[in-house]
Amino acid sequence: MAEATGLTSADGTTRPTIFAEMTALAQATNAVNLGQGFPDSDGPEWIREAAVEAIRTGANQYPPGRGIPELRSSIAEHQLRHYGIVLDPEREVLVTAGATEAIAASILALAGPGDEVVTLEPFYDSHAATIAMAGASHVTVPLVPDTSGFRLDSEALDAAVTERTRVILVNTPHNPTGTVLSADELGIIASAARRVDAVVVTDEVYEHLTFDGRTHTPPATLPGMAERTLTISSSGKTFSLTGWKIGWVTGPAELIEAVTAIKQFLTYTGGAPFQPAIARALTEGDADIAALRESLAQRRDLLVEGLRASGFEVVVPGGTYFVCADATPFLSPDVPDGAAFARALPGLAGIACVPVSAFCRDGSPAADALSSWVRFTFVKEEATLLRAIERLGDLRAG
Ligand SMILES: *Cc1c(COP(=O)(O)O)cnc(C)c1O
Numbered sequence: 001m002a003e004a005t006g007l008t009s010a011d012g013t014t015r016p017t018i019f020a021e022m023t024a025l026a027q028a029t030n031a032v033n034l035g036q037g038f039p040d041s042d043g044p045e046w047i048r049e050a051a052v053e054a055i056r057t058g059a060n061q062y063p064p065g066r067g068i069p070e071l072r073s074s075i076a077e078h079q080l081r082h083y084g085i086v087l088d089p090e091r092e093v094l095v096t097a098g099a100t101e102a103i104a105a106s107i108l109a110l111a112g113p114g115d116e117v118v119t120l121e122p123f124y125d126s127h128a129a130t131i132a133m134a135g136a137s138h139v140t141v142p143l144v145p146d147t148s149g150f151r152l153d154s155e156a157l158d159a160a161v162t163e164r165t166r167v168i169l170v171n172t173p174h175n176p177t178g179t180v181l182s183a184d185e186l187g188i189i190a191s192a193a194r195r196v197d198a199v200v201v202t203d204e205v206y207e208h209l210t211f212d213g214r215t216h217t218p219p220a221t222l223p224g225m226a227e228r229t230l231t232i233s234s235s236g237k238t239f240s241l242t243g244w245k246i247g248w249v250t251g252p253a254e255l256i257e258a259v260t261a262i263k264q265f266l267t268y269t270g271g272a273p274f275q276p277a278i279a280r281a282l283t284e285g286d287a288d289i290a291a292l293r294e295s296l297a298q299r300r301d302l303l304v305e306g307l308r309a310s311g312f313e314v315v316v317p318g319g320t321y322f323v324c325a326d327a328t329p330f331l332s333p334d335v336p337d338g339a340a341f342a343r344a345l346p347g348l349a350g351i352a353c354v355p356v357s358a359f360c361r362d363g364s365p366a367a368d369a370l371s372s373w374v375r376f377t378f379v380k381e382e383a384t385l386l387r388a389i390e391r392l393g394d395l396r397a398g
Contacts, residue, residue, distance in 0.1 A: 017125065018358040022342060026352035032388040034303075034376040035342075035352040037175070037321045041381060043240035043281075044288045050277035051244075059273045065264060067095025067248070071279040075248050078282045082207075083218050085226070091253040094260050095275065097267045098245035099205045099234035102259075104130045105266055106201045106230050106249060107167065109258040111136035115166035120152070121366040122359030124175050124203065136166065142366040143177055145315050145373075150177035150324070152185040161192040167199050168192065170219055173206035176359050176375040177324055178317020180214050190222040199255065200229045205237045205247075208289045210319035211297040220251070227252050230259065235278045237321070238289060240379075244274045296321070296378065299385055303378040306389030321379040324356055328372045330395065337371045345374075349395040351388050 016024075019036055026033040042048065066072065072089040079085040087093055096102040103126055111117050113135040119127050121140035131138045141157045143150035161168065170189060172181040181189075193200045200219050207216045220229040234247035249259055281288075300316075304323055307314050312325035327341045335344050338355035346352050353374040360367035378385060 018339075018342070018354055019125075022346075022352045022354050025343070025346050029346040029350065031346035031350045031352045032380075032384060032391065033352045034378075034380065034385075034388055035354045037377045037379060038242045039240040039379045040384060041240065044285065047239055047241065047277050047281045047285065047288075050280050051273045054273035054276045059276055061272065062269050063095075063272045063275055065269050066260060067093070067269075068275045068279070071095055071246075071248075071275045071282075074279040074282040075250065079218075079231070079250060083221055085218065085220055085231075085250070087250050088253070092256055093248060093250050094256050094263065095269075095271075096247045096249060096263060097270045098236060099203060099232050099247040100126050100245075101263065101266055102232040102234075102247050102249040103127060103169075103201070103203060104133070105259045105263040106232065107131055107134050107136070107169070109255075109262045110199055110201070111166045114164075116162070116164045117167045117169055118157075118160050118165055118198075119169045120171065120174065121361065121364060122176055122356055122370065123169075124171055125359065127169055127171070127203070128361070131169075137164075138361070139165070140361060140364060140366065142364075142369065143174070143179060144369070145177075145324075145326075149315055149318060150174070150179045152181065152188065154185070154188045157188060157192055161196055161198065163196055165196050165198045167201050169201045169203070171203040172219075173204075173210055173216060173317075173319030175206065175320055176322050176354075176356055177315070178320045178322050180210050180216060180318035183217060186217055186219055186222060190219060190225050193228060194224055198228070200225065202229060202231050204231060204233045206320045207233055208238050209293055209296055209321070211293070211300060212318065214318045216319070230255055235274075235281060238292075239278070239281050239285060240292065241274075241278075244271060244278070246271050246274050246278045299378040299380070299382060302382065302385050302389070303376060306385070306392055307376070309389075310392040310395055321377045322375050323378060324373050324375050325353075326372055327374050331372060338374045339371075341372075342374050345395075349391045351376075351391055 022035040072093040076087040076089040230251040236242035356373035
């Protein structure tokens with residue numbers, strides 16, 4: 001949602017999000033936009049051609065509400081091949097308008113007034129907005145930066161998950177921090193969910209974008225979790241086709257049934273010509289995924305190095321499109337925190353980023369702890385990153 005462009009109304013007001021504000025500022029100042037996380041080169045041509053072909057051959061009317069059978073089968077097959085998860089494509093797979101709709105439909109289906117939904121903090125903006133739309137209460141557990149990444153505060157998690165917890169909404173690999181939750185961290189989340197009989201909804205849109213030999217573990221694969229987990233992903237990040245908005249949610253038939261009942265009146269269905277193209281991409285696209293992962297890891301290294309050389313302290317991300325950096329060395333009475341720094345950076349050095357506090361609740365302990373941090377994306381062409389790094393040199397000099 002807001003990550004893409006527009007407006008937020010999670011608290012009932014309508015105002016431009018920090019993403020829209022930073023993008024407008026980047027455009028006005030001709031800055032290199034490392035704020036918004038979308039690729040500046042499109043996904044594989046053969047996948048795009050498959051969608052063109054689908055339009056030519058008549059995939060232009062409403063597809064089935066649950067998604068075309070071909071795509072549901074290839075999603076099930078993908079989950080089996082990568083993770084050993086066995087799914088019935090008829091009853092346990094639902095195609096959605098991106099992961100965003102899968103998240104919204106899942107939370108709306110499962111949580112309402114009086115229920116608590118637990119997320120990590122910082123969190124992806126649509127998670128908070130959706131919890132608010134459902135009328136549920138949002139309880140957060142901080143991720144704390146250390147040398148091995150932003151790590152789960154396991155005591156805080158245990159305290160946050162209570163009998164009131166209806167859903168634990170997990171995101172791994174995690175936006176904005178780049179954390180790939182470890183087996184231990186996932187185990188702690190899983191046992192908390194089992195302890196209070198909560199459902200885990202997991203946003204895994206960066207499942208294939210992990211680095212340094214790390215592998216993504218879906219929470220649904222942990223003991224006792226398949227029956228209480230809704231697993232969400234999308235083709236947007238995996239295939240650099242973020243505008244297609246083909247996502248999915250998989251899990252136990254009764255839960256998918258409940259999510260489908262909501263999805264039916266959000267969009268009903270969508271993306272007719274993209275569905276067959278993504279069905280093919282999921283079965284034939286492993287080499288493309290590997291190439292993206294490799295090139296992203298190189299671009300991550302490039303940006304991490306450039307940021308460090310400029311004086312930022314950086315937590316090296318284990319996955320995703322993003323790196324978080326501590327801007328403390330650049331703060332001053334005039335530029336007191338990450339939000340002010342993000343607003344100043346286009347003018348100072350011709351680069352746009354976003355403050356990590358935009359992914360936190362106003363005034364929360366995590367927002368305070370991370371108030372000097374900003375997020376940069378490295379899902380841009382190498383030349384663009386090099387231009388940004390050169391400009392970071394001005395920041396140091398200035
Ligand atoms: C980009 C993103 C999404 C949105 O996915 P779509 O398929 O474009 O709707 C969801 N969650 C996270 C963490 C993201 O970064």
